[in-house]
Amino acid sequence: MTTTTTPKSDERMAQVGFFRSLFQRPEIGALIGAVVLWIFFAIVTPENWVSINGLARILDPASTWGIMAVAVALLMIGGEFDLSTGVMTGTTGLVAGLLSARAGWPLWLAILAALVFALIVGYLNGFLVIKTGLPSFIVTLGSFFILRGANVGVTRLVTDQVYVGGIDKTVGFESARAFFSTGISFLGVEWRSSIIWWVVVTIIATWVLMRTKFGSWIFAVGGDANAARNVGVPSNRVKIGLFMTTAAAAWLVGTMNIVRLRSAVGSQGIGQEFYYIIMASVGGCLLTGGYGSVIGAALGAFIFAMAFTGIPFAGWDTDWYYTFLGVMLLVAVLVNNYTRKRATEMRAAAAKSRTED
């Protein structure tokens, strides 16, 4: 029996085909969306769009959004949400800003303290979700409001204003700026160094997700945390680790913001948490967890950056950007469901015909 089935199985392997396996990838929708949108704006506003300068303009917001979307995608694949990510970019910036510009700490030390703070908040988010069994949506909604209030409240108490200025006068500012967020001239235009960070973060996250055991654990805890625990995956530690990852990503972006703007603003990042979730969904992450792609999320950020820069380029009112966000989310979720269903049904049909042979 085995001798006859072995060559037959190889034959069937080939039949899976390049296109079918391509269309089973979670990020395919985002890739197609990105290409279509780029062509769309290339037709509408070719003089701004099809240029090196246009690309640099798109990649500027795409990079910081992309860093966040990648971390949020990992968390969503792990089956959880974090609504405190947006406001956390503000909180970490304010912590670093207050400690350096007000308390007189060297900026690097203040930035490090902000990282520790972010990791603690991320840990607490994860810990509360695990211990209470409440949906992470609710728990992190709570931390969102706590941080949102504290951001403005603490800043006003200390500075009598809602922002912290003078970060550029702190010790170590120039080196921090060079490290986190600077302009790099290349091909005659200025590119943000955050683009490099974005690429590096995406590569590392993809490697972790697809090529390490931790990546398998992320898929597993999102797919079925109990089943994963039963085979020895430390589900709780994985989830807490993912919450700490989103917080750390928020710290990175928050730090980029303050060294770029030379000040930290109390309202920074509010409302952005939903962008990241939408970007990850556009990138193929299921809202129910256990499935998705980091590259997809990075592409999702690129799509939104195209809309964000393309709409004013085309001379339209920027209000339409939000309408675009909503439409993209709905389209993405529908496409995700459809492609996943189609992929699994195709395979189910193949499996069925095989058992009936």
Next chain:
Amino acid sequence: MKEPMLEVRNVTKMFGSIIALSEVSCRVYPGEVTCLLGDNGAGKSTLIKVLCGVHQPTDGDYFFEGERVTFNSPREALNAGIATVYQDLALIPLMPIWRNFFLGSEPESGFGPFKSYNIEFAKRTVREEMGKMGIDIRDPDQPVGTMSGGERQSIAISRAVYFGAKVLILDEPTAALGVKQAGIVLHYIVKAKRQGLGVIFITHNPNHAYPVGDHFVILRRGRILADYRKDEVTQQELINLMAGGEDLVKLQQELADLLEEPVEVP
């Protein structure tokens, strides 16, 4: 007389004021299939959760390979060689076969922070191991959710055998399967037994238990109702014990009465 590989003595498990298991004792020998039978709520699941380290007994002793042991997690039990194939299989439907197979025990290559998952090895091994069970994996990337019930069971069983299980606990492996698929699973149970594993086969189907079992333990309401070797009991006796003898007679009488009731035509 062979030494038992695994033994529990007078194990009691309470959940608050509910007594799930009461002074249960049983022995599992290598190269034998111990069938654990009982109706729903008899305490079968609680007993295996104690055996595999999910629960810790409230009272009583647990011996493995002659030593008194306490397992605080399934991982500890697994490391000792007690592998459990759960009713829900502990397989993640959206994940490919190879990721599922090695979940929690991933093969790695490289050093320090650059350790990566040895994917090529994982895919190859899955094909080989499943091939040994007579299942031809066409595509190790296939999500487990798209496979048939018997195939999923055999992934879970071959995973346990591959990772060097000494005792294999199978929780209702045939419950949701058709006759043919259940037959496949019973084959693997015999294969595992012949490899010298101690198999604990939980079921409420005596027709599946009798052909493969060496030793039958019947649980009822958290207690051991009966404990027989195969030569001490017939299949019919087992069926009667399972259904609870007098309960079955009572049920038959009730159903007969129901049939005789006149049907009211509106």
